[in-house]
Amino acid sequence: KQEVTQIPAALSVPEGENLVLNCSFTDSAIYNLQWFRQDPGKGLTSLLLIQSSQREQTSGRLNASLDKSSGRSTLYIAASQPGDSATYLCAGTNFGNEKLTFGTGTRLTIIP
Amino acid sequence: NAGVTQTPKFQVLKTGQSMTLQCAQDMNHEYMSWYRQDPGMGLRLIHYSVGAGITDQGEVPNGYNVSRSTTEDFPLRLLSAAPSQTSVYFCASWRGDYGYTFGSGTRLTVV
Numbered sequence: 001k002q003e004v005t006q007i008p009a010a011l012s013v014p015e016g017e018n019l020v021l022n023c024s025f026t027d028s029a030i031y032n033l034q035w036f037r038q039d040p041g042k043g044l045t046s047l048l049l050i051q052s053s054q055r056e057q058t059s060g061r062l063n064a065s066l067d068k069s070s071g072r073s074t075l076y077i078a079a080s081q082p083g084d085s086a087t088y089l090c091a092g093t094n095f096g097n098e099k100l101t102f103g104t105g106t107r108l109t110i111i112p
Numbered sequence: 113n114a115g116v117t118q119t120p121k122f123q124v125l126k127t128g129q130s131m132t133l134q135c136a137q138d139m140n141h142e143y144m145s146w147y148r149q150d151p152g153m154g155l156r157l158i159h160y161s162v163g164a165g166i167t168d169q170g171e172v173p174n175g176y177n178v179s180r181s182t183t184e185d186f187p188l189r190l191l192s193a194a195p196s197q198t199s200v201y202f203c204a205s206w207r208g209d210y211g212y213t214f215g216s217g218t219r220l221t222v223v
Contacts, residue, residue, distance in 0.1 A: 044212075045214075
């Protein structure tokens, strides 16, 4: 059974810093990995999708990488802004199985 | 392009009442699913469907029922609401090259 862990559970950094959020998974048969953002009381917004044949994806100030051999994915946020404050969730699907397994989330606070 | 639409956004039920949470998507995705999100428990899969007429149970299916008569709609029924079903419910659709798209959620309170 795939298990996904995110460390740390919470992170506070000053505005302007670059930061990395980590995601670890137990089953290297992970197929697709997706990063989401969730604001308090809101739904999940998809940030980046790394498909099975890819190793990384970029969108604006965000870059996500996937290393299946080590069981890790990272989300890099450049030049952080207060508007980046939210909970970030990683989630993966396994080959032949569309079910999404979620990580525990990292609550990010950017200090102005 | 609306994506995934959930209604209602908020609902209060009395124990024992039944209700249906509505979910509709306009992306022609075959795969749809329902999750519940609880503090400290994360998101857990309730039921899912790989296409019209096909549904299956997820991790926490007890007390919930689903059907899928069309590609667009995937309603979730609470048969007899219990306080343990107080949660935020998310509907999602998926396509392999597109990933998951989630609705904005339904916040349900059972008293």
